[in-house]
Amino acid sequence: MRIRTRIIGAALAVVAVANVAYTGYFLNKERAEARARLQVTIDETNRLLGSVLTAPLYDGNVEQLKGDLDSFFLNPDIVRLVLKENRGDIAITRERPQTDTLGELIDNRVQIVRGIDALGEIHVLYTTAGIEQRLLQSRYELILLSLASLLGLAFVILYAARGVVRPIEKLTEVARAMASGQQDQEIHTDGAEELVVLGESFLRMRDAIRTQMADLAEKNQQLVAEVAQRREAEQERDRLVSILDATTDLVSMADPQGNLLYLNRAGRAMTGLGNRHVSEIPIPGIHPVWAADLIMQQAIPTAIRDGSWSGDTALLTADGREIPVSQVILAHYDSTGQLQYLSTIMRDITERKRAEDEIRMLNTTLEQRVRARTAELEATMRELEAFSYSVSHDLRAPLRAIDGFSRIVVEDHAAQLDAEARGYLERVRNAVQRMGVQIDELLELSRVGRAAMNLTDVDITRLANKVVEQLRAGDPARTVQVTITPALAGRGDERLLRLVLENLLGNAWKYTRHTADAHVEFGSRKEGGESAFFVRDNGAGFDMAYVDKLYKPFQRLHRAEDYEGTGVGLAIVARIVTRHGGRVWAEGQVGKGATFFFTLPGASGAIPPH
Secondary structure: OOHHHHHHHHHHHHHHHHHHHHHHHHHHHHHHHHHHHHHHHHHHHHHHHHHHOHHHHHHOOHHHHHHHHHHHHOOOOEEEEEEEEOOOOOEEEEEOOOOOOOOOEEEEEEEEEEOOEEEEEEEEEEEOHHHHHHHHHHHHHHHHHHHHHHHHHHHHHHHHHHHHHHHHHHHHHHHHHHHOOOOOOOOOOOOOHHHHHHHHHHHHHHHHHHHHHHHHHHHHHHHHHHHHHHHHHHHHHHHHHHHHHHOOOEEEEEOOOOEEEEEOHHHHHHHOOOOOOHHHOEHHHHOOHHHHHHHHHHHHHHHHHHOEEEEEEEEEOOOOOEEEEEEEEEEEEOOOOOEEEEEEEEEEOHHHHHHHHHHHHHHHHHHHHHHHHHHHHHHHHHHHHHHHHHHHHHHHHHHHHHHHHHHHHHHHOHHHOOHHHHHHHHHHHHHHHHHHHHHHHHHHHHHHHHOOOOEEEEEHHHHHHHHHHHHHHHOOOOOOEEEEOOOOEEEEEHHHHHHHHHHHHHHHHHHOOOOOOOEEEEEEEEEOOEEEEEEEEOOOOOOHHHHHHOOOOOOOOOOOOOOOOOOOHHHHHHHHHHHOOOOEEEEEEOOOEEEEEEEOOOOEOOOOOO
16 A cells, blocks of 8 residues: 555544544533523523413413413423413413424423412423434534545645645644643644644634633633522522511512502501502502501601601501501612612501500599699698697697796795795796797797708708807807818708708707717718718717607607707608608617718719809
């Protein structure tokens, strides 16, 4: 066999193998890409079927369903469409005869759902016969192209013979590598002109393949990303719908014109809408007239202007009953500032309204009781005033008469009376005078409880110093060590607070009378988070077993022969401090002194600025 024949045969065999390999690779690649495109078409068709057929299937519009199915049946890849409604009222079938045995059948079932309601199912049967027919046609074209290239190569080799053997071998190796998917092979374009052209053709083919592969990879990535985003969005939507349907509050959305777009399960239950489509009901349709006017004329414009609105409105049930609700309206805008939709949340406040009505009724009843109690107190005050007048006038006259006649008997008839009789008359006069003092103290206690108070910031330290100065002036022979904490202040009626200090400091002065080293202290300390004033002495003290009697009128813990007094002073102190909103208490020990405490709301350790 001639060498040229061998070269031609070898070259033709190599090229034929390369063409066959590339044809197989190309056809497999085309088949995979065509199937991927068909799958995308199937997914999109299924989505469109679920979207397009929902409304007419829900409405029972058979004619529209048939028209929609006919439109989808124009797709040659679909060989059968079967629509069945769950209730069994509608069943539509579209099928074309299968004359071609190429390819395989792909079975798909699509559930048609509206909200959470399953309406029906559509059975779609796809075929890959079209893909296989196109691949068969491509196979014939590639075979013809391969035969043509072989014939052309045979003529080239006849004229090139020895000079083309090596370049062809290199090109054959490149073709084999490219057929295996290695598109980064180096292609030499030197040698004879024909070989240069062939090499450049291989270069262009390789570059075209690279470009197509890159485009396909990029499109595949985009498609994968879009599918992932769509699935994520659908999952997020499903989660949001589940959350909104689980809440007990009404949640709805409406377009800028006030037409409902969505109403959750609680809202349907509250309004009695059931399964009615929300697009059939405008916003005013679920509210009483007054609430609808408020929402449409005030709430929505405010939400559009400010972003949100909140207030109390009401829902209208199917039986005409009003449900009071607390409502929030939100306006949602896109990135360009265009209003997209409005959302609202409503909470049933029936119980709150009922509680408010009960409170209002209780307040009315309380006001009536307060007025009645006030009238009773005013009557009691008038009785006290009448009693005070009676004490100050009706009782004093007999006392003055007793004292006067006793004094006349002593002065005019002293010679006729023995010492014992004069002693009795003196005891009568002393008792009458003590009774007069007690009447004065009782009247003072009554006035303290009825006197109007003028609350101001009071320098307590200054008042204490004045009282001590008054005590020293009244008893200059005594030497008493007095300690007064500076800068003590409180808020109250200055006249009444001076009366408190006069009684407390006066008692300390009195009950240290028999103490050799008398000491009286006025100061302040913290008691349970509040400032408490105190008056402490080292005098006679008292037994803590009788501490509860200290602040009761006419209750004394010491003999009148030892310490004068009526037992009303501490009662006056307790009444004044109580009227100021404070409290009083005492601590003591017999023979070791006593400490009396009182508090004033707002008291501090600093003198208020003038």
